[in-house]
Structures are given as C-alpha cells and as structure tokens.
Amino acid sequence: MQVLEQGSADYFAVDxxxxxxxxxxxxxxxxxxxxMDEHEAVARFVADGDYMVYDCNYYSRGPSSLLREVMxxxxxxxxxxxxxxxxxxxxxxxxxxxxxxxxxxFGRSKVVEDAVRDGSLTMYEYSNVTLTLRLRGGAQGLPxxxxxxxxxxxxxxxxxxxLVQDPFTEKPITLLPSLNPDVALIHAHQADEFGNARIFxxxxxxxxxxxxxxxxxxxxxEIVSAEEMKRNPxxxxxPYYVVDAVVEAPFGAYPGIMAGIYSSDAAHIPELxxxxxxxxLDGYLDKWVHxxxxxxxxxxxxxxVQRLLQLRREEIITxxxxx
Amino acid sequence: MTAAAAFSEREHMVVKxxxxxxxxxxxxxxGGGGPLYAVLLADRLGYAKEAQYITEDGVIAPEAELxxxxxxxxxxxxxxxRAAHWxxxxxxxxxxxxxxxxxxxLNTLQVDQHGNINSTVLGSYEEWTRRYGGPGGAQxxxxxxxxxxxxxxxxxxxxxxxxxxISSPGFLDGTEGARERAGxxxxxxxxxxxxPWATYDYEERKxxxxxxxxxxxxxxxxxxxxxxxxxxxxxxxxxxxxDEELGVYRTELDVRGQxxxxxxxxxxxxxxxxxxxxxxx
Numbered sequence: 234m235q236v237l238e239q240g241s242a243d244y245f246a247v248d249x250x251x252x253x254x255x256x257x258x259x260x261x262x263x264x265x266x267x268x269m270d271e272h273e274a275v276a277r278f279v280a281d282g283d284y285m286v287y288d289c290n291y292y293s294r295g296p297s298s299l300l301r302e303v304m305x306x307x308x309x310x311x312x313x314x315x316x317x318x319x320x321x322x323x324x325x326x327x328x329x330x331x332x333x334x335x336x337x338x339f340g341r342s343k344v345v346e347d348a349v350r351d352g353s354l355t356m357y358e359y360s361n362v363t364l365t366l367r368l369r370g371g372a373q374g375l376p377x378x379x380x381x382x383x384x385x386x387x388x389x390x391x392x393x394x395x396l397v398q399d400p401f402t403e404k405p406i407t408l409l410p411s412l413n414p415d416v417a418l419i420h421a422h423q424a425d426e427f428g429n430a431r432i433f434x435x436x437x438x439x440x441x442x443x444x445x446x447x448x449x450x451x452x453x454x455e456i457v458s459a460e461e462m463k464r465n466p467x468x469x470x471x472p473y474y475v476v477d478a479v480v481e482a483p484f485g486a487y488p489g490i491m492a493g494i495y496s497s498d499a500a501h502i503p504e505l506x507x508x509x510x511x512x513x514l515d516g517y518l519d520k521w522v523h524x525x526x527x528x529x530x531x532x533x534x535x536x537x538v539q540r541l542l543q544l545r546r547e548e549i550i551t552x553x554x555x556x
Numbered sequence: 557m558t559a560a561a562a563f564s565e566r567e568h569m570v571v572k573x574x575x576x577x578x579x580x581x582x583x584x585x586x587g588g589g590g591p592l593y594a595v596l597l598a599d600r601l602g603y604a605k606e607a608q609y610i611t612e613d614g615v616i617a618p619e620a621e622l623x624x625x626x627x628x629x630x631x632x633x634x635x636x637x638r639a640a641h642w643x644x645x646x647x648x649x650x651x652x653x654x655x656x657x658x659x660x661x662l663n664t665l666q667v668d669q670h671g672n673i674n675s676t677v678l679g680s681y682e683e684w685t686r687r688y689g690g691p692g693g694a695q696x697x698x699x700x701x702x703x704x705x706x707x708x709x710x711x712x713x714x715x716x717x718x719x720x721x722i723s724s725p726g727f728l729d730g731t732e733g734a735r736e737r738a739g740x741x742x743x744x745x746x747x748x749x750x751x752p753w754a755t756y757d758y759e760e761r762k763x764x765x766x767x768x769x770x771x772x773x774x775x776x777x778x779x780x781x782x783x784x785x786x787x788x789x790x791x792x793x794x795x796x797x798x799d800e801e802l803g804v805y806r807t808e809l810d811v812r813g814q815x816x817x818x819x820x821x822x823x824x825x826x827x828x829x830x831x832x833x834x835x836x837x
Contacts, residue, residue, distance in 0.1 A: 293631035317612065317645065317692070319627070329659060338692030346687045356687075358676065360724075361612060362649035381653055385725040385738030388566055388676065388691065396739055403684035405739040435613040435631060435642045484627035490625075492633040499626050550633035551643070 237396045237405055238384075241486040242357050244393025244410045245284050245312060245335075247376050252413045255447050260474055266426040267479045268456065271302045271528055274478035278448040279308050283415035286314035286368065286446060288439040291321045291489055291505075292497055294432075296418040298485040298528035299452050303418075304328035305472045305522050314414060315339050316364040317437045324334055326354055327514030328522065335412075337361040358388035363409055365438040370411030371445030373520065377408045420485050421470070422554065424453035428476025429462045429469050433554040436470075436489035443471045452482035456495055468556040481542020484532055484541060496547035498540070557798040559826045565752030565832075566804060566815035568769060568822065569707060570594050571797040573661065573750050579604040581658040584648060584697050587611055587630035590707045591661035595808045596620065600804045610651060611635065612693040614643025623811040636779050648693070651746070652700035660701030662694045664708045666719045669763045669783040671726025671746030673698060673706065674719035681721060691723040698724035699740050703747035707817075710751035715763075715781040727761035752820070753777050755794065767792040771822055771830035796822070796830065 261267075269277075279285065285303075290297045298440060300321060303311075311330050315322050316337035323342040325331045331348075333355040339345065348354035359367070363383050370378030383389055384396050384407045392409075399406040419439050421430040430451045432439050443449050451471065456479070462469055485491075488501035508517035525531040570590050577583070577598035585591040585741035592611070598604040608617040611630045618639035629635055632674060636642060665688060666674035675691055698704045704726075708714050709757050726746045728734035736742050749756040754777045757765040762788035768774055778784060795807075806813075821833045 289631060292627040316750065327751075336690040339689045341688050349687055358690065360691040360692045361645055362696040365645040366649065381739060381741050382649075382696050384699075384740055385728045385735060386691070386695060387681065387722040388695070405737060429693065434633070435615055435636055436644045437613060438644055438646060440644070441646065474805075490628065490632050492631070492636070497625060497628065497632075502626055537558045548633065552638075554633070554635075555592055 234400055236400045237398060238389070239395040240389050240392040240516060242391045242393055244357065245412060247410045249374050249376050249411070252447065253374065259447070262474060264427045264459070264473060267428050268426045269478055269480065271298060271452070271480045271482065274450045274480050275299065275302045275306055275308070278450055278477050279303055279416050281308055282310045284314070285416050285418065286412070286414040286442045287321070287418040288437050288442050289420070290318040291324070292319060293489050294420055294486050294491055295321060295489055296420040296452050296485065297487055297489060298482045299418045299420070299450060299480065299502055299523045300325065301394040301528065301531070304330055304518065314364055314412065316361045320509060323509055324514060324518070333357065335359050335364060337364040340509070343512060344471070344509070349362055357393070358391040360388065364412070365413040365441060367409050368438045368441035368445050370409065371413040371442040376411055378411055380407045380409055383407045383409070409497055412445060414442070414446040416448040416450065416451050417442040418452070419443055419471070420482065421451055421453045422457050423457045424451050424479050425457055425459040425462045426479060427459060427473035428471070428479050429459070429473045430471040430476065431462070431468055431556060432470040443475050449476045449478070450478045450480065451476050452480040452485045453492060454483055454485060456481045458539070465556045483529055485528065487536065490548070493551045494548060495541070495544040498544060557800050558798050559824060560799050560802050563797050563802055563822055564815055565820045565822060566590070567802060568794070568797055569750050569752045570597065570775070570805065571801045572755060572794055573705065573707060574598040574601065574701060574801070575603060576748070577604040577607050578658070580606045580657055583607060583609040584652055584657040584660045584701050585611060586662045586692070586694060586697065586772060589814060590663055592629055592794045593805065594661060595612055596622070596735050596809055597801070599806055601801060610648050610657065612648050614641070614645060614647035616641040616643065622808040626812065629630045649696050652696060655702070655741070657701040659703045659705055659747070660697035661705045661707065662697055662724070664706050666714050666716055667706055667708060668716050668726070669750060669785070670728065670730040670761055671704070671706070671758060671763065672719045672722045672728065673724040673726060673750070674721045675723045678720055678723040686710045695724040698726065698743060702744055704745065705747055706749045708749065710753040710777060712780050715783055717783045719774055730761045732761070753780070755829050756785055762786055764788055765791060767794050769794050770796065771832055796824070
C-alpha cells in the first residue's frame with residue numbers, strides 16, 4: 234500500500250498483540266466483585282505516565298468524581314484523550330496531572346496556553362471523530378482505522394495519520410493509528426458489582442473507550458444487583474469482563490448533568506469560568522478537590538443536601554433513562 | 557409579519573440561515589449557539605418542518621425541549637428529548653460518511669477565500685499568539701456533509717487570504733479535486749458563509765459575495781475582508797428579521813442573550829432605513 238503523505242507527530246504506541254497479551258494476562262474472566270471506593274480504584278488503576286481516556290465531559294455525564302480523585306492523588310505525566318471536552322482539560326492541566334493531549338476539542342484557557350508555552354504540555358492534533366474512530370480501532374483489536382476525513386487539514390501534519398492509496402478503490406484514504414488507552418474512566422447510570430454497566434441516553438464513545446482500554450474504572454450513580462442487570466441484557470452497555478473497578482458515585486457527574494437523574498449546577502458554571510479566566514486554578518481546585526478527602530465529603534461540605542435535591546427536582550425529563 | 561424595530565446584527569445572521577434551511581434535508585449542526593438555533597428556528601417558525609438534525613453525540617431528529625440550560629445544547633435530556641435515535645459520536649461520523657448529512661452548519665473563528673476553517677491557533681503553529689480548542693466536530697462536518705455552511709462575524713481578521721491553520725477543510729488550495737486528492741468524499745465542500753452583514757457562496761471554489769444587509773454597502777463589506785471575494789453580478793439585499801422571528805428566537809432559543817448582549821444593534825428609522833448602533837461589550 235502506497236503512503237502518499239504522513240503526519241510527523243508522535244502517537245501513542247499501536248500494539249494489538251501487546252494488548253491481547255495484556256487482556257490474557259490481566260483481565261479477570263470470572264464474575265467477581267470489583268466494588269471499591271474511588272480512592273482505591275484510582276490508586277490501583279491510574280498510574281503516572283498512563284494514557285487516559287474519559288467519556289463525555291465535566292458538564293455532561295463525565296466521570297467528574299473520578300477526575301477529581303485523579304487530581305487529588307496528584308497523578309502526573311498523563312497523556313489525555315481530549316475529545317469533546319471543555320473544562321476538564323484545563324482542570325487536569327491546572328492540577329499538574331497532564332503532560333500531553335490528543336486534541337479533539339477543549340475549551341480554551343490561559344492555564345492550557347501557559348503550559349504549552351512553557352513546554353510542560355505537548356499537543357497532538359486530531360478532531361473529535363478522528364479520536365472516537367481511533368478508539369473504535371482499538372476496540373476492534375486492529376492497528377489502524379480508515380477515515381474519509383482529516384486529510385487536507387494542517388492538523389494532519391501534527392498527528393499520527395497517514396494518507397494512503399486504498400488498494401480496493403485506488404482512491405486516497407486516511408488511516409489513523411488505533412488507540413488502546415492504558416485507562417478509561419466512565420460514569421454510568423447503573424452498574425452491578427461485576428462491572429456490567431448501563432448508560433442511558435447518548436454518549437461520545439463510552440463503549441469504544443471501555444473495550445479499547447487496558448484498565449477500566451466505572452463509576453455509577455447506582456449499584457444494582459447482577460440479577461437486575463440480567464432482566465434486560467440489551468440495555469447493558471458495557472460487559473463485566475472489560476471492567477476492573479466499580480465505584481458507587483451518586484452525583485458522580487457533578488457539576489454536570491446526569492440525564493434523567495439530575496440537572497447540571499448552573500450556579501457552579503460562573504465560578505468555574507472565573508477560575509478559568511484567571512492565571513491559576515489553585516483556588517478552585519483547592520475548594521473542590523484538595524481540601525476535601527472524597528467525593529462524598531465534597532457533596533456534603535461544598536454542595537449540600539438542599540442543592541443536590543434541587544438538582545434532582547430540576548431534571549424533569551426521565552423518559553429513556555431507565556431500563 | 558412586521559419588520560422588527562431593533563435587533564442585534566448577530567440575530568439577523570441567525571434568522572438569515574433559518575430562512576435558508578432546506579425542508580426535508582438532514583443537517584449536522586455544531587452544538588451550541590447559532591448553528592443549532594438556526595435549524596430550530598426554521599422548525600419553530602414552520603419554514604422547514606421536515607428538516608431534521610443530528611448533533612455530535614448522535615442524537616437524531618429530536619423534539620428538543622426548549623430553552624436549553626447553559627452548556628446544555630448537547631448531551632442533555634432536553635436536547636435529546638423524543639429523538640428518533642440516540643447514538644454516539646461515531647454514529648454522527650458514520651452517517652455523515654455514508655452521505656446522509658446534506659448540510660453541516662458551523663461557527664468559525666477564521667475563514668479564507670477557499671472556505672478553509674481555523675479553530676486551532678492564531679499565528680503560526682510553532683509561534684502562536686492564541687491557542688484555541690481545536691476542530692472538535694467541525695472537521696468531520698466540513699469533510700463529509702454534502703454542503704457546509706459557515707457562520708461568523710464580518711471582520712477583516714476573520715476573512716483572510718489563507719487561514720493560519722486549516723483545522724477543518726474547505727476547498728483547500730482551491731484547485732479542482734483538491735479535496736478528493738486529500739481523501740475526502742467526492743462532491744462535498746463549502747456552500748455558504750453567513751455574516752451579520754453579508755452572505756457568500758462560492759464560484760469555482762472561491763468565495764463570492766451574493767447579498768448584503770440593508771445597513772451596509774458592498775464597500776463596507778469589502779473593507780472588512782482581507783481576502784477580497786468575487787462579486788455576484790447582482791448583489792441582493794437581505795430582509796431584516798421580523799418581530800415574529802425574533803419573538804421565537806429570544807423566548808425559546810437565545811434566552812440568555814448570547815447573540816444580543818454584545819456587538820452591534822440595528823435600529824429601524826422612521827424613514828424605513830436602518831441605523832447601526834454600537835452597544836458596547
């Protein structure tokens with residue numbers, strides 16, 4: 234196959250056989266309980282230097298409580314899959330967690346600009362769909378994925394993509410390196426102790442991210458019985474054997490929306506934006522991450538029962554968000 | 557329908573796009589702001605009841621519950637209400653790649669004479685002055701929808717000869733077949749650019765001015781273009797928004813005034829002409 238053009242940037246190593254070997258060696262086949270608290274899950278399954286993907290973002294069904302725990306534990310040198318994400322990239326960069334980002338989309342901030350300028354953060358260029366396609370390739374156990382997009386952009390040059398002549402149609406086509414992240418963080422509506430998880434509503438690439446990643450942490454609004462999960466298997470989004478840790482995290486997407494359960498906290502957004510517009514996120518991170526010991530403590534001490542109940546009341550649409 | 561007495565220039569732009577929504581067509585709209593509002597406005601006003609849209613998170617043909625909450629125009633229960641289908645981002649990408657998406661609508665930071673789009677950096681890639689958040693969904697929308705519509709402000713720094721960085725593809729270098737040579741599906745590409753002052757199409761893959769707003773001249777527009785567009789033989793004059801259009805827009809869509817609270821307003825004078833008035837930041 235003739236390579237017509239190729240990007241010059243580094244990309245996360247493509248190694249389908251290495252991934253298979255990891256799966257063979259590390260993935261528990263038995264249906265055993267993987268329930269643990271957020272501290273243990275992040276301590277055991279997020280390592281410094283990991284490539285990390287999370288699904289959705291800080292405003293919408295993101296694994297926000299897990300992201301705060303990653304920051305709280307001071308993880309660093311993380312390479313982030315920055316698809317469809319607004320403020321989470323800035324928060325993680327501001328907390329010193331991230332050293333590289335595959336850019337799909339993130340909300341612009343001074344913190345990110347400063348980190349790129351001082352060399353502590355490297356950007357690799359992609360787009361939202363090229364990143365979810367790369368995850369699909371990883372989820373299929375294949376080394377690359379083909380796309381009829383991305384060619385012709387300047388981002389192509391700063392990515393790991395290649396333009397080749399398709400041997401079937403003989404037309405040029407873009408190939409993207411598959412992604413098998415070290416770790417995926419995914420917030421679900423429901424999960425059982427084994428890791429079977431249900432996500433209702435839309436998503437970005439939760440199934441692809443879960444299947445593609447070496448280590449998978451699921452946080453869930455509600456832990457339900459395995460028996461319950463068997464009543465409607467078609468509603469189950471992620472099967473147990475790809476999951477390494479299950480964390481009960483009610484309001485785990487706070488301050489974002491968990492569709493069908495609670496609304497986003499509109500009052501939180503200006504606070505976040507004010508922090509993002511400033512030189513440092515230290516004040517915000519101190520209040521919401523570092524000065525509390527856990528997600529539960531943050532909910533109790535920083536948000537409060539009244540506000541949480543109000544957010545539940547504000548989420549009036551529930552159709553489609555139950556099995 | 558009465559022509560409105562006062563409106564913001566950006567409201568005028570959204571209304572122009574809404575009036576041009578093709579009934580029965582599929583749109584992939586960038587989440588948030590003008591693109592989504594234009595499609596919803598066309599629906600609410602009955603201009604294109606059978607046009608449908610998909611968003612980046614794979615919501616197909618919803619009956620969105622308006623207004624949206626802040627940051628809630630995608631991935632929220634209101635945005636996805638009573639949809640035909642809920643998918644994911646790869647759903648949207650696949651369906652565009654298959655040819656189901658007739659139009660894509662995008663906002664942009666910078667556009668050039670060939671419709672290329674920049675949302676990555678201002679300045680050179682190595683020595684940028686501003687680093688933006690990247691192409692997001694726009695790259696796929698611009699690559700794979702049959703026709704791409706852009707919405708942006710009419711400013712010299714936005715209409716440039718060559719964008720600082722091609723984040724999302726237009727006609728690339730403007731030569732015939734450039735998109736196909738880059739691996740993009742045949743027969744796709746930029747279609748219209750809407751600004752508060754002007755509407756453009758493309759002739760031979762180059763930007764062409766086809767319509768102006770009644771309160772500006774062609775020269776005013778050209779003054780705010782670093783890249784000088786081709787001129788259509790007849791430059792049309794757009795109809796200002798009506799009270800009915802703005803009523804729906806302000807009460808159901810832009811309820812927090814994202815397109816009203818800054819920039820320039822236009823006031824209708826007693827003699828029927830329009831006067832611009834700066835409203836400050």
